[in-house]
Amino acid sequence: MATIERTIALRYLRAKRRDSLVSLISVLAVGGVGLGVAALIVVLAVLNGFETNLKTKLLGLSPHVSIFKAGGNLTDWETVVAKIKTVPGVKSALPFIQGQALAASGQGASGVVIMGLDPQATAEAGFFQVLNLDPQAVKNLTQRPMVAPANDLMRLFSPIIFDDEEEYLPDEPEDSAQEELGDKSQEELGDKSQDETDPNPLKESVEGSFKGSGGQSNSESAPSPLKESVGVPLNESGGQLQNGWRDQTPFGAATIGQPNPLSATIATAEAKVDRAIPPRENAAAKEAPLATLASLAIKANQRLDVALEFAILKVASTDKAATFLPLGQDDAKAATLLSSSQDDPKDAPVDPEKVRPDAVDPDKVGPEKVGPEKVGLDAVGPDEDASNGQAAAVDFEAEAPEPVRPILLGRELALSLGAGPLSAVRIISPFGRITPLGQRAPLTRYFQVAGTFQAHYYDFDSKLAFTDLEEAADLLGLVPGEVSYVEVKVFDIYQADRIHGEIIELLGPDYWGRDWMRMNLSLFSALKLERTAMFVILTLIVLVAAFNIASTLIMMVAEKTRDIAILKAMGATSAQIKRIFTWQGLIVGLVGTLGGLIVGIVLCLLLKRYEFISLPPEIYLMSSLPVELRWPQAAAITLVSMAISYLATVYPAKRAASFDPVEALRYE
Amino acid sequence: MSRTLPKKASAASNVALLEARDLKKSFLAGGQELTILDGLNFKVEKGESVAILGASGSGKSTLLYILGGLDRPTSGLTLAQGQELFRLSEPDLARWRAREVGFVFQYHHLLPEFSALENVAMPALLAGLAPNQAEELARPLLTRVGLGQRLRHRPGALSGGEQQRVALARALVLEPKILLADEPTGNLDAGSAKMVNDLVGDLVAERKMSAVLVTHNADLARQTQIRLELVGGQLREWAG
Structure with a gap:
């Protein structure tokens, strides 16, 4: 048309x-x-x-619907979760613990929101996708134990800063026995080649720690290298071993701005170990004991530096997997052991062959010498090392070292704390135990960074830290089995409102919730x-x-x-x-x-x-x-x-x- | 889509094909009222050819436009076979014009964006015929006026005489009963003029059409049966 x-x-x-x-x-x-x-x-x-x-x-980061219990935490979250899952449209229901705490590292401190979660279930629900988490990090969070390779162990200690060093300077050594020990330890570690003026931090710290009953520690007359070394606390007199060092935290008291002396220590120690142990055995020999000791120490809130010293010492004195000292058990024993092993005239310097406590000629050194103390040292029964005259290999798995507590930090948070993967951070929670005085003492726990996440959302990246439910409960003073709330994700976000209503109806008046729409x-x-x-x-x-x-x-x-x-x-x-x-x-x-x-x-x-x-x-x-x-x-x-x-x-x-x-x- | 040719009015022999009764046409020019046609009466019967002569500006064209339903008189009637033209609605009038009247103007008034063939076919296309049908009507006409070889040319590529021949063909494509021509050869040189004039005469005779030809040209005037003169707003026999 x-x-x-x-x-x-x-x-x-x-x-x-x-x-x-x-x-x-x-x-x-x-x-x-x-x-x-x-x-x-x-x-x-x-x-x-x-x-x-x-x-x-x-919506990826926030809950679609959050369910709380009136008046406090959810004690029966499994039931709640099961009930919630029966509501149509619900994609996942996960328990969470949430609480405020303080995160501190050598570099600084930051307020942090601790989120406890069930890593396996949460990962399965796809929660971590929004956070750009390395799957390995999630794995670290879910698996126990978490063991740090030796190289990363260095990062574990860094950056560690100490209080005014004065406090930790050793006194002038009075005890001749200390001298002896000092020389011996030097020999033992093949330090003869070392410069005389070169401070021997190992020795010093050993002395410092173990001016025990054996009184065998000695120190050099040279100005104490401890200034640059680990801050080993000594009592005034430099005499008896106090419990002092045990009361210290592994990282010492923190003072912001101080250089970290320990890295030098560690480097030196590692160098010594490298010299002491043949290269082919180095890695294995170093790795396990150092890591285990460190993890032990952290868990027991012991001085890591001391643990490291011990580890290095012992490793140096054997050629295979070393025996190790379960710290915290018996200092006296420890001191004795240490002194005994160093005492051993048969312990030759440097030579790997000779650097074996039990490798000493059984003829020359009777099994008694390596007797009961050794038992304490070894993980294995006394008969074994007595019989085969070799350093008994320690089955670390059997000893089941306490795992390091893993934690995931937001990237901004990690940056401000100067924490990288496998770094240690201190989490201080105000919900600690009740002291005899009736107040709550702040609780400190050491965590190891299992990974960092980045949600590209500043609020999250700078404030959140994830760990598992048990750790979070422990930290935040929750009864085990309690959670703060249950987070629900739904398939159709526009249904969140309705689903919220249905859940509350199902759960009853004890429970209340929030949904994203309202928020x-x-x-x-x-x-x-x-x-x-x-x-x-x-x-x-x-x-x-x-x-x-x-x-x-x-x-x-x-x-x-x-x-x-x-x-x-x-x-x-x-x-x-x-x-x-x-x-x-x-x-x-x-x-x-x-x-x-x-x-x-x-x-x-x-x-x-x-x-x-x-x-x-x-x-x-x-x-x-x-x-x-x-x-x-x-x-x-x-x-x-x-x-x-x-x-x-x-x-x-x-x-x-x-x-x-x-x-x-x-x-x- | 195709449509059949618009229905033509049956020609009753006693009613004039085209009639003007007491036509008056005046308009304002420069603040003054000018009367061009003053009570004019005029009739054209079927098959009659009329030449209207007169001085320039005497209103010959105006009369022609009124007869063709293009212009309205100030007063008076225009009747086409007894039907008052200006009673018709605008679309009906247009349709009447398409069916019954063929216009040729002094200036060719061809559509410059279209070819000669398209121009000639245009009235048929406007009337609703399918393109191929329209072309079938247009082609023989163009050949008849001697432009069978210039079908695809645009007006710009044609000479004056050729353009007028195209215009003539276009006027005849729907086989109107009456040809209204306003100085068809006014702009042409003598040779072309003669050719066109002869064509007009021939075609009108061939098709037994009525024709009203406004012209200066005595030659053309001599070809018609009747010669009239427009003087003083009135028509009278042409003397001379």
Whole structure:
């Protein structure tokens, strides 16, 4: 029906000249519409992307629904979880413990929210995906024990800072026995090659620790190297071994800003060990005992530095897996043992072959010497080492060293604490034991960083730390089996409201909850409003394009008054004339809209694929411009654009139709 | 989509094909009222050819436009086979014009963006015929006026005489009953003019059409049966 009008309209859009296909004016009109449509598509897609990203992050990180018990913690969380799972639409229900604590390291302290969780179940529920956690870290969190390789052990100690060193300076050695020990230990460790003036930190610390009953420690007359060494606490007199060192925390009292002396110690110690033990056995020999000792020490809140010294000592004195001293049991024994092994004249320096306590000639040294004390030392029965004259291999697994407590830190938190993987951090909780005075003493526990996570959400990355339920309960003073709340995730987030209601109904009046909608309603409403506003604003571009079409058409009509007259003379009705010019506008609108759609969509796909606009992730929670095309929106844009194009034609076409042909015909 | 040719009015022999009764046409020019046609009466019967002569600006064209339903008189009637033209609705009038009247103007008034063939076919296309049907009507006409080889040319590529011949063909494509021509050769040189004039005469005679030809040209005037003169807003016999 409208073929001829459309044909005429199309012909009028073409150029007058044969060679160019479209007139410039048509191109401009089409371009205007296309630009508006493309802009709308791209900008809206980006806004969609931002909103979705934010929503995913927030919803990934926040609970969809949280269930609490009135008046305190949930004691029966398994039942609660089971009940919750019966509600349709629930994806997962996990228990969490949450509490405030203080995290401290050598570098600083930071308030931290401790989140206790069930690592296995939580990982399965996909909770950790949002946190960009290394799967190994999750594994570390779930598996026990966590053992640190020797190299990383160094990091375990770092950065450790000590209080005013003065406190820890040893007194001038009075005891000659100490001298003896000192020399001997030097010999033992093959220090002969060492520079005399080179302080022997090992010796010093050994002395310092074990001025025990044997009184065998001695020290050099040289100025105490302890200044640079581990701060071994000595009593004033330098005499009897006090419990002092045992009361010390493994890291000593912390003072911010002090250099870490222990790294030098460790380096030196390791060097000694390297010299003492043949290379092929080095790794195995070092690794296990050091790690185990360290973990033991941490668990028992003992001085790690001392533990390390011991480990190195013992390792140096054997050539295979060393016996080790279970610290905390008996210092006297320890001292005796140490002194006894060092006493042994058969213990030759350096030579690995000779560096075996039991390798001493059984003939020369009777089994008595390596008797009961050795029992304490060894993990194995006394008969064994007596019989085969070899250092009994210790089965570390059997000893089941206490595992180091694993903890996951947010990246920002880890950075501010200067903690890396396998570093130790101190967590101080205000919910400690009740002292005899009736107050709660703060509780300190040492954790080892199993990994860091990064949610790209500052609040999380700088405040959260995850550990397992038992540790968290222990730390925060919860009864074992208690949790703070149950977090529920649902399949359809828009159902969260309803599901929340159903859960509460199911659980009864003792329980209450929160859902994400209530908590974030204002945020998402604001986002929606912003998007609507953007749509309106961008539609203005299309409106401008429409004005473009209108003015183009008016010009064309003015240009073609004569043609209109001719057409009318030929029998064209006014309606037909109107249709011709309406078609002109519609064609421009259609081509422009389609062109704009294609350009816009292509641009979106390119942006998504190649991400050539990047964002600073700290500010925007994401690293590049997010793009999300939504087809209903694209359809809406198309309709709006076509509608506006059509409306732009109404007035010019009407004018054309009502034009009096005689005017043009007469004044030719 | 195709449609059959618009239905033509059956010609009752006693009613004039085209009649003007007491036509008055005046309009404002420069603040003054100008009366061009003053109570004019005029009739054209079927098959009659009439030449209307007169000085320039005397209103010959105006009369022609009114007769063709393009312009409205200030007062008076225009009747086409007894039917008042200006009682018709605008679409009906347009359709009548398409069916019954063929216009040729002084200036060719061809559509420059279309080829000769398309131009000639245009009235048929506007009337709703399918393109191929319209072309079938247009082609023989163009050949008849001697432009069978120039079908695809645009008006810009044709000479004045050729353009007028195309215009003539276009006027006749829907086989109207009456040809209304306003100085068809006014702009042409003598040779072309003669060719066109002869064509007009031939075609009108061939198709037994009525014709009202406004002209200066005595040659053309001599080809018609009746010669009238427009003087003082009125028609009278042409003397000379």
